[in-house]
Amino acid sequence: MSETLADSVDMARLSTKDADFEARLDALLAWEGVSGTEVQQRVAEIIAAIRERGDAALIEYTGRFDRLSVSTMDELTLGSERLERAYTGLPAEQREALARAAERIRAYHERQRPTSWSYVEEDGSVLGQQVTPLDRAGIYVPGGKAAYPSSVLMNAIPAHVAGVREIVMVVPTPDGVLNELVLAAAHLAGVDHVFTIGGAQAVAALAYGTETVPRVDKIVGPGNIYVATAKRAVFGQVGIDMIAGPSEILIVSDGGTDPEWLAMDLFSQAEHDEDAQALLVSWDERHLAEVEAAIAKLLPTLERAEIVRQSLARRGALIRCRDRNEAVRLINRIAPEHLELSMAEPEALLPEVRHAGAIFMGRYTAEALGDYCAGPNHVLPTSGTARFSSPLGVYDFQKRSSIIHCSESGASALGAIASVLARGESLTAHARSAEYRIKP
Numbered sequence: 001m002s003e004t005l006a007d008s009v010d011m012a013r014l015s016t017k018d019a020d021f022e023a024r025l026d027a028l029l030a031w032e033g034v035s036g037t038e039v040q041q042r043v044a045e046i047i048a049a050i051r052e053r054g055d056a057a058l059i060e061y062t063g064r065f066d067r068l069s070v071s072t073m074d075e076l077t078l079g080s081e082r083l084e085r086a087y088t089g090l091p092a093e094q095r096e097a098l099a100r101a102a103e104r105i106r107a108y109h110e111r112q113r114p115t116s117w118s119y120v121e122e123d124g125s126v127l128g129q130q131v132t133p134l135d136r137a138g139i140y141v142p143g144g145k146a147a148y149p150s151s152v153l154m155n156a157i158p159a160h161v162a163g164v165r166e167i168v169m170v171v172p173t174p175d176g177v178l179n180e181l182v183l184a185a186a187h188l189a190g191v192d193h194v195f196t197i198g199g200a201q202a203v204a205a206l207a208y209g210t211e212t213v214p215r216v217d218k219i220v221g222p223g224n225i226y227v228a229t230a231k232r233a234v235f236g237q238v239g240i241d242m243i244a245g246p247s248e249i250l251i252v253s254d255g256g257t258d259p260e261w262l263a264m265d266l267f268s269q270a271e272h273d274e275d276a277q278a279l280l281v282s283w284d285e286r287h288l289a290e291v292e293a294a295i296a297k298l299l300p301t302l303e304r305a306e307i308v309r310q311s312l313a314r315r316g317a318l319i320r321c322r323d324r325n326e327a328v329r330l331i332n333r334i335a336p337e338h339l340e341l342s343m344a345e346p347e348a349l350l351p352e353v354r355h356a357g358a359i360f361m362g363r364y365t366a367e368a369l370g371d372y373c374a375g376p377n378h379v380l381p382t383s384g385t386a387r388f389s390s391p392l393g394v395y396d397f398q399k400r401s402s403i404i405h406c407s408e409s410g411a412s413a414l415g416a417i418a419s420v421l422a423r424g425e426s427l428t429a430h431a432r433s434a435e436y437r438i439k440p
């Protein structure tokens, strides 16, 4: 490994053979942002102000954090004609790419649509589950350091497929700069209201409602530490999808993929944010050195080189493992948002992968294809939460109600069981209610 290259990129090199490997990996994986008390305090103050002063506080924070000086909420509201105008005004190439991506995302999510079900018991009783959409969903589209038209599609299309009645979108527009693709995507995906607000103040407005922003039932979508902390804080008042924080990629390579492809795949996530995480694992030492050289060569050619450099230096790593089995253990330990299995026969390894937000199979499947247009959702659990969370999907915009319809004889049979259990709990009104239905 060339010291000069390593120094110029300043990316950690780890080996599972090192005595301090576990400690170094733990340090790399820790993302303190969400639990930092300073951020929590600031977010709590913002939420309290929005609850107390509504639109006035929203306007004030938008001025402070997004450098957008307005005096009324009208100036932070975009109507459907404005969204449509953005769509029709796009260059044909962009309009077609957006439409093609939307079509593919819709086709994928249509397959996720859960159905209601029921079954009839021998005595004629019916038991089942009824699936219903949310009335009103709030979608957070990030906009601080980059604009994300793709995130509009990824959030709004599953909501639409689920049958949500009203979709409210918030997106920060720092310095008042509107991104036409973002607005066009909102038109295409059937968003009902757009407010150009962001951060914790936007999350609080969606959760509690203001004079202008309607209160929603659930808030979904990714964002920075202020957004993630605010979502965690308002959970209970509204539903949330997950904590989707800074983007991450873990590539496991067998050594046969072009090192420049892999360097660019790592950059693709690192360029989101200085807090993003890009990791490469391989058991081939020569290959790791080649990827490191490719990183050094290609990094200066990037538009967002400084963000990438910082992300790689803070949270990136090239990790040498002993073999394929050790790579599998690392995957499940890290539980990455995006996992690239850049190898000859990825399907052989797939059954052993237990924790990952999205799995990109083989050398040709660049993670970036999933970000925009493959079809599956790009809003994914980060920071190891893939151990217990799933990609954003149609199911996030629906709820389930249990259905119980007893026949006369069914009520009698169940009444006998319920009576015994209720009396065991000393809840005699429960027992007597069930006993009334027991046939003599």
Ligand SMILES: NC(=O)c1ccc[n+]([C@@H]2O[C@H](COP(=O)([O-])OP(=O)(O)OC[C@H]3O[C@@H](n4cnc5c(N)ncnc54)[C@H](O)[C@@H]3O)[C@@H](O)[C@H]2O)c1
Pocket (backbone or CB within 6 Å): 042, 065, 066, 141, 142, 143, 144, 145, 146, 148, 151, 172, 197, 198, 199, 200, 201, 222, 223, 224, 225, 226, 227, 244, 245, 246, 247, 272, 273, 276, 378, 379, 380, 382
């Ligand atoms: N997991 C996913 O699916 C996914 C998809 C896209 C983006 N992302 C991630 O989302 C994040 C987007 O972050 P972003 O910053 O670009 O946009 P953002 O919209 O999440 O945050 C911008 C807002 O943060 C607030 N803010 C900024 N500095 C503040 C401060 N000092 N105090 C209080 N509030 C402050 C402002 O209100 C601003 O409007 C990135 O980490 C990116 O990696 C994740």
Ligand SMILES: N[C@H](CO)Cc1c[nH]c[nH+]1
Pocket (backbone or CB within 6 Å): 148, 150, 151, 246, 247, 248, 269, 337, 371, 378, 379, 380
């Ligand atoms: N990589 C992000 C999810 O972590 C999604 C995205 C949007 N645009 C580009 N990428």
